[in-house]
Amino acid sequence: MKNKFFLFIIISLPLFSCVKTHQQENRITVTIEPQRYFASQLADTFFIVETMVPPGTSPETYDPSPVQLTGLDRSKAYFCIGYIGFEETWIDKLKANHRQVKFFDNSKGVSLIEIDAHAHEGHHHGKTDPHIWSSPREALTIAKNMYEALQEIDPGHAAIYTENYRQLTAQIKETDEKITDILKSSSRKAFVIYHPALSYFARDYGLVQYCIENDGKEPSPEHLKELVETVKNLQIGTIFVQQEFDRKNAEAIARETGCKLVGINPLTYDWNEEMIRIAQALADE
Ligand SMILES: [Zn+2]
8 A cells, every 4th residue: 555655656746747847837927816816716727826916015005026027927927907006006017028928907897996086177087996806796807807818828728717717707606695695684884994995895785985094095183083973873883904004093993983893804815705704794793
């Protein structure tokens, strides 16, 4: 028995190393971890998926390391999430310096949320809310965009991508149904969060998101005072905090209102589990 096992290892070692070299030539780079989750479900037999913005850092402000910049050459494709700060700063430079890498926009066809849009002397100043992955319904669009990109860069494995895509969409729909179910029985229709990472999640499930951050900056005392009033008036039960952002203002509001603080990570690789956990934190009394 033991001998057979060693024989298995000896025979399969060259096989494994062969697979590894093959995969190293086949890389896809994505901006954030949730994209790596979707892309891995679709393509991890054929591609290594790498994330530009490391866990624990903010994709609004992250700057890539020199190693990441040169390493991008090993990727066949780059999947953009669309409007996040990192991409607004870097994507044109990445495109210009890595012409052999194919860039795909995962936000194509997403119903976007415009923030702080105001007309000003005939010009229109708007900013697009980038957090599209917090919506299971838009996650279906992200998955579709990735699926079509894979068909384009690797048409030889089209049938496998089609089957993986079918499974992934089924899983996303199941996540959506679970969240709908969890929130159905809850009377809470609003929540507070430091940074507006859940705008699309809120839209999917008819919730109202109140942000502590004010236009990307520290909140003013007036803004905090208004928030405390809102929490009391609407009987909001949950304040979400994220590891990338300050929590002292959230703690102050929680102390004053009796709200519970819940740490979440909408940027985690474990996308479906985290979405369900967020819904549970909202629904729990
Ligand atoms: Zn953000």
